[in-house]
Amino acid sequence: xxxxxxxxxxxxHEYEEVMGHVPASARDALKWGVGRGMIPLPVAxxxxxxxxxxxxxxxxxxxTDHLGRRYRVNHAVRVTxxxxxxxxxxxxxxxxxDHMQKAFAQRRxxxxxxxxxxxxxxxxxxxxxxxxxxxxxxxxxxDDVHEARFWDNDEAx
Numbered sequence: 155x156x157x158x159x160x161x162x163x164x165x166x167h168e169y170e171e172v173m174g175h176v177p178a179s180a181r182d183a184l185k186w187g188v189g190r191g192m193i194p195l196p197v198a199x200x201x202x203x204x205x206x207x208x209x210x211x212x213x214x215x216x217x218t219d220h221l222g223r224r225y226r227v228n229h230a231v232r233v234t235x236x237x238x239x240x241x242x243x244x245x246x247x248x249x250x251x252d253h254m255q256k257a258f259a260q261r262r263x264x265x266x267x268x269x270x271x272x273x274x275x276x277x278x279x280x281x282x283x284x285x286x287x288x289x290x291x292x293x294x295x296x297d298d299v300h301e302a303r304f305w306d307n308d309e310a311x
Contacts, residue, residue, distance in 0.1 A: 162184075164192070229246055
């Protein structure tokens, strides 16, 4: 039996082909798949929905410190207990150092993973389109981070 991800991917690929290979929303593909009986609408656990909403709200909460730096207030660490993954949240000013070290390391690992995948995707695209100018994406973000911090601080002033 295919996994849930495999089912959703199958719906997406069939929808994308039927629609003529044009960019489309996941919602439209889902409506199409549900309408054809390819996947049932899930019965939602209200706590799952609320947990998702709370996690989004916690991720989006920012504050400004006494030096005018805008920072993320809440930080998450993914842990596995009894084979089940949980996300543990803590407030930056109250969190134990160990929690913050893990949160920062996990976020950095996610950024590196995104960069590796982006690099691979760009290579595959370039190889599939040899008649086009090659797309090049730099991965040294030092100047970008410096510039973004400058502009963020400049706007706050």
